[in-house]
Amino acid sequence: MVHVLTRGGNVGLAQAGLTGPVVVTLTWTPAPGVDADLSAFLTTGAGKVRSDDDFVFYNQPSAAGGAVRHLGRSARGGATVDQVRIDPAALPPDVEKVVIGASLDGAGTFGGLSGLAVEVGPEGGPAAVRCELAAGPETALVFAEVYRRGPEWKVRAVGQGFTNGLAGMATDVGVSVDDEPAPAAPQAAAPPPAAPPVSTPPVSTEKRRLVDLEKKLATTAPQMLSLVKTAGVSLEKRGLGEHTARVALVLDISGSMAALYRAGAVQRLAERVLALGLRFDDDGVVDVFLFGKHVHRPEPGLRLEGHQQYIADLTQQYRLEYDTRYGAAMAAVRAAYFGDSRERVEPQPAQVPVYVMFLTDGAPSDKSVATRQIRSASFEPVFWQFMGIGPERQFSFLQRLDDLEGRYTDNADFFAVAQDDLMGRRPISDDALFDRLMTEYPDWLRRARDRGLLLR
Incomplete structure (x- = not known):
C-alpha cells in the first residue's frame, strides 16, 4: 500500500x-x-x-x-x-x-x-x-x-x-549564503560596457559551486581560500568569473631544477595553480605531468587534500632527470585530453577547454618535436601558458613558440620570472601573478570559439 x-x-x-x-x-x-x-x-x-x-x-x-x-x-x-x-x-x-x-x-x-x-x-x-x-x-x-x-x-x-x-x-534553515553585491548607485555618465563574459556553464550551477567551495575552504584551508579569492578577482576582471576549464600543471624535473624544488619555489607556484584549478575545474583536481628525459603522470593529481606536501612527496617519488624534453611532455598532455598526439591539420573541437601551466628553467633538447606539437595543438582547445624561471634571455625558444607562425590559432603565452620573484624577500604578489597567468587566455578563448574549437 x-x-x-x-x-x-x-x-x-x-x-x-x-x-x-x-x-x-x-x-x-x-x-x-x-x-x-x-x-x-x-x-x-x-x-x-x-x-x-x-x-x-x-x-x-x-x-x-x-x-x-x-x-x-x-x-x-x-x-x-x-x-x-x-x-x-x-x-x-x-x-x-x-x-x-x-x-x-x-x-x-x-x-x-x-x-x-x-x-x-x-x-x-x-x-x-x-x-x-x-x-x-x-x-x-x-x-x-x-x-x-x-x-x-x-x-x-x-x-x-x-x-x-x-x-x-x-x-x-540557517545555512549561510554570501550576499549578492548591492547594485551600484546611478552615475551621471554610464561606465563603458564590460568585456563580454567568456564563461559558458549555467550561472546558477557554477555560482553555487563557487559559494560551496569558499564555505569548505573557510574551515579546511583558510590560506587556500585567500588564494582562490585573489584568483577570482583576476578572473572577474576578464569576464571569467564563472568559467569552467580543465587545468594541467606540467613541471620540469631536469637536474637543474633541484634548487627550485628545495627552495619551495615550485610548491609556491603549484599552490597558485591549484587555486586556479579549484576555480576552473568541476572536480577541483589539477592534472600533473612531469618531464625530463621521460614523462610521468602522477596519480592522484594536485588537489586540496594534501596540497601542502604535494611537491615534496613528488620529489621523493620521482628522481630528477638529466634531459629536458618539452615535445614529449606536450605530446603526453595532448594524448591525455584529446586521445592522441598526432599532427593535426583540422580542428578537433571539445566542450571544455584545457588550460596548461608549463614550468621550466631552460631550453629543450627536442625543439623540432616541441614546434610540431605546439602547431598541431593549435587545432585543439588547449592553451599553453609557459613560464620560465630565470633570466628572460635564456628562454629564446619559448619566445619563438609564443610567436610561432603557421598555427591555426595563437595558442600560447610566455613570461619569465626570477627565483626571487617567487621566494625572495619581496616576491611577486599573488594578484600580479594571477594577472600574468591570465594575460592572453581570455582572448584565446574568444578566438577558439570563433574558429570552432569550443562547442559551447
Whole structure:
C-alpha cells in the first residue's frame, strides 16, 4: 500500500512499513535548459541547521557521520531521479528534522518541469509514501521532511516554495549564503560596457559551486581560500568569473631544477595553480605531468587534500632527470585530453577547454618535436601558458613558440620570472601573478570559439 500525501499531510514511517533507513526520491522530466538538484538540511527543533555541515548536496554528499547521504542523480526511463538516504536511528539527538528540497539548475521554474513527484521507500524497495505537490513559479521548493515526533519518526509533505532559488531555501534553515553585491548607485555618465563574459556553464550551477567551495575552504584551508579569492578577482576582471576549464600543471624535473624544488619555489607556484584549478575545474583536481628525459603522470593529481606536501612527496617519488624534453611532455598532455598526439591539420573541437601551466628553467633538447606539437595543438582547445624561471634571455625558444607562425590559432603565452620573484624577500604578489597567468587566455578563448574549437 502506498500512502499518498498532499500538502501538510503526514504519516509515521513505521505505519508506512518503513522501519529502517529510507530513501527519498525526487522524480521529474527535464525541460530544455532546466534541471534540478536535490538537497537535504538537518535541523534542530528550532528549524535551523547546527552549522553549514548539516547541508547535504552533490558537492557535500553526507552529514552526521553518514546518517544522511546524497545518492546522486540517475536516469529512469525518460525521467531523472535524484535521491537521498536517511537513517533516522543514526541521527544525533539534537537533529529533529531532515528537510528535503531541490533547486533549479538553469533558467525556468518548477512549474515548467513535468512528472514532478517525491517518493519515500526502503532501500532497494518500492515506494511506501508518495507526496503529490503542485508547482508554479518557484525556483526552489521544499518537498518533504522526515521529522521526529516523540519516539516516532514521520514524513510530511511540505510544498514550501522560494522564488530566489537555493539561496532562499538555504537561508530559511540557517545555512549561510554570501550576499549578492548591492547594485551600484546611478552615475551621471554610464561606465563603458564590460568585456563580454567568456564563461559558458549555467550561472546558477557554477555560482553555487563557487559559494560551496569558499564555505569548505573557510574551515579546511583558510590560506587556500585567500588564494582562490585573489584568483577570482583576476578572473572577474576578464569576464571569467564563472568559467569552467580543465587545468594541467606540467613541471620540469631536469637536474637543474633541484634548487627550485628545495627552495619551495615550485610548491609556491603549484599552490597558485591549484587555486586556479579549484576555480576552473568541476572536480577541483589539477592534472600533473612531469618531464625530463621521460614523462610521468602522477596519480592522484594536485588537489586540496594534501596540497601542502604535494611537491615534496613528488620529489621523493620521482628522481630528477638529466634531459629536458618539452615535445614529449606536450605530446603526453595532448594524448591525455584529446586521445592522441598526432599532427593535426583540422580542428578537433571539445566542450571544455584545457588550460596548461608549463614550468621550466631552460631550453629543450627536442625543439623540432616541441614546434610540431605546439602547431598541431593549435587545432585543439588547449592553451599553453609557459613560464620560465630565470633570466628572460635564456628562454629564446619559448619566445619563438609564443610567436610561432603557421598555427591555426595563437595558442600560447610566455613570461619569465626570477627565483626571487617567487621566494625572495619581496616576491611577486599573488594578484600580479594571477594577472600574468591570465594575460592572453581570455582572448584565446574568444578566438577558439570563433574558429570552432569550443562547442559551447
